[in-house]
Amino acid sequence: MTDTMNVETTAAQPRRLPVWVIILAFVLLVGFLVLIAWGLNRSMRGAISVGDTVPGFTMTTFDGQPVDTSEYAGKVILVNFWASWCKPCEQEARELEEAYQHYKDSGDVVFIGLTYVDTEPNSLAYLKKFGITYPNGPDLATKVSQIFRVRGVPETFIIDRAGRLAYFKAGPFTSTEEIVGIVEGILNK
Amino acid sequence: MTKRSILVIFSLIIMMIGFLLPGSRPAVAQNPQPTPSDNEVNRVAKQMYCPVCENIPLDVCPTQACADWRELIRQKLTEGWTDQQIKVYFAQQYGDRVLAEPPASGLNWLVYIMPWVAFLIGVVIVWRVIVSMRRKASTTAPTRSPDVVEARGGDDPYLRELEEELKNKE
Numbered sequence: 001m002t003d004t005m006n007v008e009t010t011a012a013q014p015r016r017l018p019v020w021v022i023i024l025a026f027v028l029l030v031g032f033l034v035l036i037a038w039g040l041n042r043s044m045r046g047a048i049s050v051g052d053t054v055p056g057f058t059m060t061t062f063d064g065q066p067v068d069t070s071e072y073a074g075k076v077i078l079v080n081f082w083a084s085w086c087k088p089c090e091q092e093a094r095e096l097e098e099a100y101q102h103y104k105d106s107g108d109v110v111f112i113g114l115t116y117v118d119t120e121p122n123s124l125a126y127l128k129k130f131g132i133t134y135p136n137g138p139d140l141a142t143k144v145s146q147i148f149r150v151r152g153v154p155e156t157f158i159i160d161r162a163g164r165l166a167y168f169k170a171g172p173f174t175s176t177e178e179i180v181g182i183v184e185g186i187l188n189k
Numbered sequence: 190m191t192k193r194s195i196l197v198i199f200s201l202i203i204m205m206i207g208f209l210l211p212g213s214r215p216a217v218a219q220n221p222q223p224t225p226s227d228n229e230v231n232r233v234a235k236q237m238y239c240p241v242c243e244n245i246p247l248d249v250c251p252t253q254a255c256a257d258w259r260e261l262i263r264q265k266l267t268e269g270w271t272d273q274q275i276k277v278y279f280a281q282q283y284g285d286r287v288l289a290e291p292p293a294s295g296l297n298w299l300v301y302i303m304p305w306v307a308f309l310i311g312v313v314i315v316w317r318v319i320v321s322m323r324r325k326a327s328t329t330a331p332t333r334s335p336d337v338v339e340a341r342g343g344d345d346p347y348l349r350e351l352e353e354e355l356k357n358k359e
Contacts, residue, residue: 085253117240
C-alpha cells in the first residue's frame with residue numbers, strides 16, 4: 001500500500017515592501033537620474049554664443065591687482081585665454097599687445113589676459129618674452145574659463161558695451177589689423 | 190711629555206669629539222632638500238589628472254602642459270612641500286577636477302556614498318530573494334498530512350472496505 005502524499009498547493013503570500021520604502025526608492029532613483037541629466041547637460045553645452053549676456057567675473061593679476069569686469073560697464077572688454085605651453089598663442093601675443101597699445105589711451109577698450117591651466121613661473125616668463133603689459137592673471141580653479149566654456153587655447157571673447165558677447169575666436173589672430181578691425185566694428189555699433 | 194703638550198693633545202681630542210658630535214658642527218651651506226627624483230615626482234603626479242586631455246593621469250601624460258606641471262611638483266617637493274600640500278595647491282589653482290580623488294565635500298559626497306548605498310541595497314535584495322526561495326521550497330515540499338491516518342478507511346471507500354474485511358477475518 002502506498003502512502004498517500006498530500007501536496008500543499010496553497011503557496012505562501014509573498015511579503016510586500018512597505019509603501020514608504022517603495023516611494024523612497026523611486027525618489028532616490030529619480031533624484032539620481034536628474035543629477036546625471038544635469039551633469040550631462042552642463043558638460044555638453046557648447047561655447048557661449050554671440051549675443052548672450054556675459055556674466056561678470058573677477059580675477060587677480062600676477063602683480064596682485066584685482067580686476068572686476070562689472071566696473072567696466074559701457075566699455076568693450078577683450079578677454080584672451082592663453083597658456084605658455086600653447087604654441088599658437090605665441091602667434092598672436094605681440095599682436096594683442098600692439099592692439100592694447102592702440103586703445104590704451106582711449107579708455108574705451110579693456111584688455112584682459114587669463115592663463116588656462118598654466119604654471120605661474122612659465123606664464124610670467126611668457127609675458128616677459130612677448131613684452132605683454134595689459135592685465136594678465138591666472139584663471140584660478142578655471143572659474144572664468146568655465147563661464148566662457150573654454151575648450152582650448154587660444155580663445156578670445158570680445159564683450160560689447162552692453163555686456164553681451166559680440167565676437168568669439170578660437171585660434172590665434174593673424175595680425176594687429178585684424179584685432180583692431182574687429183574691435184572697431186564693435187565700438188561703432 | 191711636558192705639561193703643555195699634554196694640554197694641547199687633550200684640547201685636540203676634545204675638539205675632535207666636539208666636531209664629531211651631531212648638531213655641534215659649524216653651519217655649512219647646503220641644499221636643504223635634494224632634487225626629487227622622477228619617481229618621487231610621479232608619486233604625486235599619479236594622484237592627479239591632465240588638465241587638457243581626457244582621463245590621462247599626470248604621471249604618464251605626454252603633453253607640454255603636463256611636463257610643466259610635473260616640473261612644478263618637483264619644485265614644490267624641493268621646497269619641502271608635502272604631497273597633501275601640493276595637491277591642495279593644484280586644486281586651488283586648477284580646480285578639483287585635476288585630483289584623482291575628489292575632495293569629500295558638496296556633491297562629491299555622492300561619489301563616496303553611492304557605491305556603499307548600492308552595495309547595501311544589493312545585499313538586502315539578495316537576502317530577501319534567498320529568504321523567499323527558502324520559504325517557497327519549504328512550503329512546496331511534499332509532506333505527509335496528519336490526517337492521512339484518519340483518511341485510511343475514513344473517506345476512501347476502498348480502504349474502509351479493506352479495513353472491514355480484515356476485521357472480519359480476525
